[in-house]
Amino acid sequence: MDFIVHPVLLFVALAVCGVGVALSIPRRRFHAGLIGGIIAATGVGILITALGAASLADGSPLPNLFFHGLAIIALGSCLQVITHRRPVYAALYFILSILSTAGLYILLAAEFMAFALVIIYAGAILITYLFVIMLASQSRVEDEEEGISEYDAIGRGPVTATIVSFALLATLTVMMFGGIREISPPGAAQVAQAETVVLQRLPGKVEKALTREGLMNPGESVAGVERTEAGVFATVESADGGTRQVALPETLTPTNTEGLAFNLLGEYPGTIEIAGVILLMAMLGAVVLARKFAQIDEEAKATAAAALAEGRADAIGTLGADVGNGGGATSDG
Amino acid sequence: MVDLLLAQSAFPEAMSQHVLAHYLFVSAAMFTIGLVGFLTRRNLIIMFLCTEMMFQAAGIALIAFSRFHLNYEGQTFVIFVLTVAAAEAALALALVVFLFRKRDSLSAEAWAEMKG
Amino acid sequence: MTMLSMPLGALSNLVAAADGPYIATGEAPQWVALIPALPLLGAVLCLICACLNVKNKAPGYLTVGLLAGSFVTTLVAFLGGTDNYGVATIFRWIHASIGADSGTSLVSNFAFYFDGLSMLWMLFVTGLATVIGLYSSEYMSGDKGLGYCRFFFAFNVFVFSMSCLVMADNLLLLFLGWEGVGLCSYLLIGYYYKKPEAVAAAKKAFIINRIGDLGLLMAIGATFVVFGTVELRPLFEMIAAGIDANGEAIGGTWAVVVIPLLLTAGAFGKSAQLFFYVWLPDAMEGPTPVSALIHAATMVTAGVYLIARMFPLYAADDAMIALTVVAWAGAITAFWAATIEFAQYDIKRIMGYSTISQLGFMFAGLGLLGTTGAVFHVFTHAFFKATLFLCCGAVMHGFGGQLSLRRLSGVMWMKGFGITAVCMLIGCLSLSGVPFTAGYFSKDMILAQAFATPGDMIGGAYFIGLLLLLTAAMTAYYTFRVFFRVFVGPKYFEPGDDDHGDDHGDDHGDDHSHAHDAAKEEPGDALHTGFHPHAPGWAMNTAMVLLAVGTIVIASLYFVNKKEDHGWAGTMVKYSSAAYASPGLGHKGDGEKKDEAVGLLPADAEAGAVMPVSLVAEGVVADEDATAKASGTLFGYDPFKIMYYVSAVLGLIGIIAAAWFHGPKGLAGLGIGNRVEPAKVRMDAVAARFGPIPRWAENKWYVDELYHIVFVKVLLVSSHIYHAIDKLVIDGIVDLLGSLPRWLGSLLRPSQSGVLHSYATGMVAGSAVLVALIVLVALL
Structure with a gap:
């Protein structure tokens, strides 16, 4: 197997990372959140560096700086979520991590998902969490320090959990870094073809663009889009029934939302229905479960x-x- | 730099394997952090938060692959993951409220006995 | 068939065509099924009565009526003569192929086989059952209600089973009946199930019988293996031909030795012979009619029946091993039981031992090749022993369960017991073998046979004869010991503690209550105010008289067909599988039998010994001398003739001895006066001189104790050992096997903490291992 990062280096970095995470987990006496965070960041840094070095060595571009920044924010805030003793802060840090993840989504050209994530996760789910935390966290136990519950203040078996989890991470990353070279990105022709397929479903968009560019006269309509050796052409139909081929401008590309919409509603309509039913059931269940049982004797x-x-x-x-x-x-x- | 960000289109140039590896590493790291959190934190709400974190990590990986392969399947799946996460959150939180009423505690260990 | 090939030489022309033992080849009428069917119906009716909670004597009278019907059916069948002899198939029962290729199949129909033997047996079984049923209807009336129904239910089932046993066409049906009578015996011995002794006795009888039954079962299996059939007719045909299922000669093979010995074991169990006898005296815990019918007259003779039925197989053995065993066992048992009786004081037990002793006579008779005598003795014994038991029952019933010789005296003179005493006297005379009684003739035949049978056929026949003669004298002595002590002498009684006879108010009506008031008037009763002996009622008296008359009448059967067949029993035996040319007593007019006897013997010395028998039987020449020479003699005379005198003398000696030792002292003792204490007899003084021996005899020579130590204790100890082995070894292994998972479980148990985290940790670790495995596989 062709590793892009040497396994030994990988393991060392993960070990460092694991030590950091284990240190930062809250415990009764010794809680080194900051130090642990730094150590964990060091481990992650080693790995990112190694990955970047491997990219450079292979002559491939590095991901841009936004990626690095957003990744650090996301991972750091995730670490805060699991190490912070106060659940409200944990939830807020989680919102931060969601936001940075949404940034990563944008970097990955998934704008719709980025905004959906922010709206659904940060806007709805996490707010619900916050509400529940506030509902349930008023601890009535006497012997708590600074209003923090005992079960929030002390983690359970941080070392075991870290070892086990990082063992899983190690195996996953070994698999990932070993096999990453065996998958290949699609070729340019394939990309263009996929693009054309989306555009074929959007005659109105093509019409609008052609009209804006002045390539189409009023009264004409787009009958179809097809791709040839020379480029992408739209078949424009005039009012009298005659057709002509018009080359589409370079800037005319389908947006992420359009593509996703066609994929989602075209390929998975039944699944959407099921998802709707699941949401309905969850809502009903939540209503039933969270209801107060009034007992009137x-x-x-x-x-x-x-x-x-x-x-x-x-x-x-x-x-x-x-x-x-x-x-x-x-x-x- | 700004150009890099804003010039995104639905069908940009293909992404290299190394960049994919970066994203996947971030995804795996986030997943692991969620896992560690799930295993170590005793507060039921935080534990559920950690599962949400793992969902999110999976989302990153899915969208990275979606980007890599230049199709929309991964993003579609993330929509469903979000659906499941939302449903789970609703039910889980209702359960947490219910359990909290019973025991006056959010500790998962309060529900450790195996009788009944 | 094959016999004529034997080197008979010139004599062979004197012998008629031989055909082996009599085999009933005809068809018996289907209506003989009524014989077992009526008791079965009675059983069902008794159950219905029990369900309806009938509180009167209806079950008893129903039973008597149905049994009488059964008896009449038997009588009709009997009067039909040999025409009715044959097989009557009622329905197909078992038809099983054994192995696909062998072609062997086990055929066992619910069919009846009628010949002289089953006819004779059925006559006295149904007849006695009817009479004793009548007796029981009164005797058991103390238990009216469920117990009464239960009693007559078992009674009926017994008669049904006994009919199946006796009339069975095949050994399986015979076994069914065999077990059925065993079961009824168990049920009836344990009738008073609240009495621990009765329950113990029932269990004892059942268990000891099981041991013998195992022998019978093995014998049936072996018979099937050797002959390929369990049906009597083909079986007899094969034995007569001397071949087994494969057509090979059976003479000298294991089959003719082992099968009879196994059958003998079964017979000994059922008939309480040799080591198996111990259950019978205890069985007297049951109600007296049961003792009379089952444990004296009918069921215990099933062993005799079995041997008589399978006699051709016994006789097929040239060396007569099984028959020798039977003869010696019978004689020893007869003597042994007689010695015990000398010192017993419980009259029912005395009668029980007497039964064992008499059964010993029967077995000895069979073993000595005298089937006629044995069968006749079964018949007469059934009558006189039933009479004796019924009389004992009447006494016991009358005196509140009192059974001790020492506490009863002069019963003869008490009001209402006259009939009982006379019947008792008749029974005693017959049992003692006083001349011209039934027992006299039948016993004589056995005794004489012992001397007539040459010692080279049955080893030590002469000594068996001497032993039996001694026993005969002892029999007379112990029988009249009972009579003299209980019935004769001054009036005296102590009521028994069993008050089951006391609540007979409804039977004896006002008569009883008057007597109760008048009890104080009887001086002998002065000590026991409140108790008055109540005499047997009409039903019991009728039954006793019927049986006593029967006992007298059947003596005359000895003279029926005397010339041809040596009595009626001989005629019956002649037309049965038990037909055999007894030495010195060849049946006239059935030449085939002698041929068989000859044929079965090796052609040298024995042939010479027996051949004259056939000559005599044929009435050819030189009969007396030849018989005397061939068979044994007694004091140089024909034993069958001189035995009349010898046994009469011995019997009288026994009776006189009993009168001297146990009778009242002088004529004054016969007085009709009353006494306040038990009579003293001379025997008390005599017994004192024998030191501990009488006590040993009273304790039955400690055989029960010996068995207890040898069998029960050993079994207990071994079961303790097995228990220990089971506990330590078997359970240990199982526990070890069990503790291994438990130990492993205890290692894993902490993982089941119920805490979500530990489970999740395990899950994560597992996935890590799984992914690692995938990676490793990919790497390698």
């Missing part, structure tokens, strides 16, 4: 009924208080 009910019969309005208030107590009783059980 028969006696209270009878009292309230009697009071109502007598026309006393305060009886309803009594009943309401019972509902609250009933909820508490349920949680005790």
Whole structure:
């Protein structure tokens, strides 16, 4: 196998990284978040450097600086998520990591996904998390320091967890770096063909672009798009039924959203339905699970009924208080 | 530099294997961090947060491959991953609230006994 | 068939065409199925009665009626004569192919085989069952209700099983009946299931019988292996031809020795012979009618029946090994049981031992080749022993379960016991072999046979004869010991502690209650106010009288066909598988039998010894002398003639001895007065001189204790050992096997902490290993 990073170097770097992560996990006495972070960053840095060196050696371009910056922010904030003792901060750091991940998505030319990620994850899911954290985190335990729960303050078996997880990472990266050269990117012709396929589905877009460029007269319409040796041509149909070939301008390319939309709705309509049903079920489940179970005992009910019969309005208030107590009783059980 | 960022199009030039390797490494590292977090943190909410992190890492890998192969399948899958993550978050958080009411604690170890 | 090829020389022309033992080749009428069917119906009706919770005597009378029907059917079949002899197939039962290629198949129909033997047996089985059923209907009335139904249910099933046993056309059906009677015996011995002794006795009988049954079962298996059939007719045909299933000669093979010996084991178990006898005395714990019917008259003679039925197979052995064993075992058992009786005080037990002793006579008779005598003795014994038991039962019933010789006296003079005493006397006379009683004739035949049979046929026949003679005298003595002590003498009784006879108010009605009031008037009763002996009612008296009369009447059967067949029993035996030319007693007019006897013997000395028998039987020439020379003699006379006198003298000696030692002292003792304490007899003083021997005899020579040590204790100890082995070794291995996973589990148990993290950690580690494996595979 042809490794782009030597396995020994890989393992050493991962070991350093693992030590850093293990150090930064919160524990009872010794918590070296910063030092651990630095060590972990060193490990990651070694690997990134090695990867970059390998790229240069092979004459391939390095990923741009934005990648490095965003990757460091993403990984760093992820490390903060798992090491920070306060859940609210962890959630906020997670939002940061989502944002930087969205940046990476943009670098990968997936603008729609980047914004979807920010909107869905950062905007919806993580906000829900924050709400739940605030709902559930008011710890009632006495012996906590600085309002941090014991289970937040101390990690569980950081060393074992780190060893196991980094063993998995090691195997994954070995596989990845060993096999990365065996996959090849698509050729330019293939790319162009894929582009044409999308454009064929967008006659309106082609029409608009041609009209803007003045290549098409009003009253004419685009009958089809096809790719030849010379380039990409649109078949333009005039009002009288005659057709002519028009070369498309270089700037006319389908956007990411358009391509994704055709892929998603054209190839996976059933899956979308299923996803919708799953979301509906999850919503129902969440409603059912999170509901407070009001227990109104028969006696209270009878009292309230009697009071109502007598026309006393305060009886309803009594009943309401019972509902609250009933909820508490349920949680005790 | 700005040009590099803004000149992105849906069908840019093909990405090299080395760049893919960078992205994949970031994805794997994020996944591992999520894993470590899941294994070490005892707060149920943080643990779920870590699973979300692992989803996200998977998303990076999927989109990187999508970019590498210049098709949209990976991105489509990330949409579904997001769907599942959202559904999971909804249910998991509801469960967390439910469990918290029962035990007054978010610790996963509070639910360690195997009876009943 | 093959016999004529034997070197008979010139004599062969004197012998009629030989055809082996009598084989019933005809068709028996189908209606003989009524004989077992009626008791079966009775059993069902008794069950229905039990379900309906019938509280009166209906089950008893139903039973008697149905059994009477059964008896009448048998009688009709009997009056039909030899025309009815044959096989009646009621339905197909077992038809199984054994092996696809061999062509052998096990055929066992529910079919009845009728010949003289089964006819004779059925006559007394159904007849006695009817009479004893009548007796039981009164005797058991203390238990009216479920117990009554239960009793008569078992009673009926017993008669059904016994019919199947006796009339079986094949050995499997015979075995079915055999087990059926065993089961009923068990049920009826344990009838008083709240009495520990009864339960123990039932178990003992059942278990000891099982040992013998194993022999029978093995014998059946061996028979099938050798002859390829278990049906009697083909079996007898093959034996008569002297061949087995493959057409090879059976003479001198293991089959003719081992199968009879196994059969003998079964017979000994059922008939309480030799080592197996111990269950029979204990079986007397059952109700007396049961003792009378099952454990004296019918079931215990099943062993005799089995040997008589399979007699051709026994006789097929030139060396007569099995028959010698049977003869000696019978004689020894007869003597052994008689010695025990000398010191027994429980009258039912005495009768039990007497049964063992008499069964010993029968086996000895069979073993000595005297099938006629043995079968006749079975018949007479059934009558007189049933009579004796019924009389004992009447006494026991009347005196609250009192059975001890020492606590009863002068019963004869008590009101209402006259009939009992007379019947008892008749039974005792017959058992003792007083001249012109049934027992006298039948026993004589056996005794004489012992001397008539040459010693080179049955080893030590002469000594068997002497032993049997001694036993005969002892029999007379112990029989009349009971009679003199219980029935004669001054009136005295102590009621037994068993009060089951006391609640007979409804039977005896006001009569009983009056007697109760008047109890104090009887001086002998002064000590036991509140108890009054109640005399047997009409049903019991009728049954006893019927049997006593029967006992007298059947003596005359000895003279039926006397010239031709040596009595009625001889006629019956002649037309049965037990037909055999007994030495010195050849059956006249059935030449085939003698031929067989000749044919089965090696052609040298024995042939010479037996051939004259055939001559005599044929009534040819020089009959008396030839017989006397060929068969043994007693004091130089024909044993069959002189035995009349010898046994009469011995019997009388026994009776006189009993009268002297146990009878009342002087004529005054016969007085009808009352006593307040048990009578003293001379024997008490005599017994004192023998030191501990009487006590040993009273304790049955400690055989039960010996068995307890040899078998029960050994079994217990060995079962403890096995238990220990099981615990330590087997369980140890199993525990070890079990503890290994447990130990492994204990290693792994901490992993099942219930904590999510540890599971997740394991999962991650597992995936890491999995991916590592994939990488390694890719690398390599």
